[in-house]
Amino acid sequence: MVPLREGIFRLPSGPDEEPALIGSRCQNCGDHFFPKRYICLSCGQEGIEETALGGRGKIWTYTVARQTAPGSLMQAPYVIVVVQLAEGAMVQAVLADCDPEAVHVGMDVEMVLEKMGTSAEGNDLMAFKFKLV
Numbered sequence: 563m564v565p566l567r568e569g570i571f572r573l574p575s576g577p578d579e580e581p582a583l584i585g586s587r588c589q590n591c592g593d594h595f596f597p598k599r600y601i602c603l604s605c606g607q608e609g610i611e612e613t614a615l616g617g618r619g620k621i622w623t624y625t626v627a628r629q630t631a632p633g634s635l636m637q638a639p640y641v642i643v644v645v646q647l648a649e650g651a652m653v654q655a656v657l658a659d660c661d662p663e664a665v666h667v668g669m670d671v672e673m674v675l676e677k678m679g680t681s682a683e684g685n686d687l688m689a690f691k692f693k694l695v
């Protein structure tokens with residue numbers, strides 16, 4: 563398995579390990595961000611450190627995509643969510659395997675990895691999504 567995009571999440575190194583999002587934590591004010599960044603959006607601290615973010619949170623807002631662009635890996639309709647992680651960071655992603663009419667703000671979700679294709683070398687290309695808990 564290889565990530566579809568590098569620097570976004572960590573693949574689990576074994577069956578007992580959870581995948582993690584790669585974000586940042588400000589040493590000055592303690593706020594978390596995703597994706598990782600160099601300057602804190604809350605207090606302006608520079609050089610904030612990379613940290614692993616757990617994949618659990620709540621739907622902060624969402625929209626239903628009812629059309630897809632040509633060549634898209636997704637099939638409409640599907641749900642795009644903004645999740646507020648337990649650490650406070652906001653993450654936008656697709657909500658996997660759900661009825662769009664059943665989704666509500668505040669629902670608990672967790673990150674999952676999903677195969678999106680195969681690389682030229684034959685590796686599974688993985689992306690992260692969220693699913694309802």
Ligand SMILES: [Zn+2]
Pocket residue numbers: 588589590591592593602603604605606607
């Ligand atoms: Zn800060």
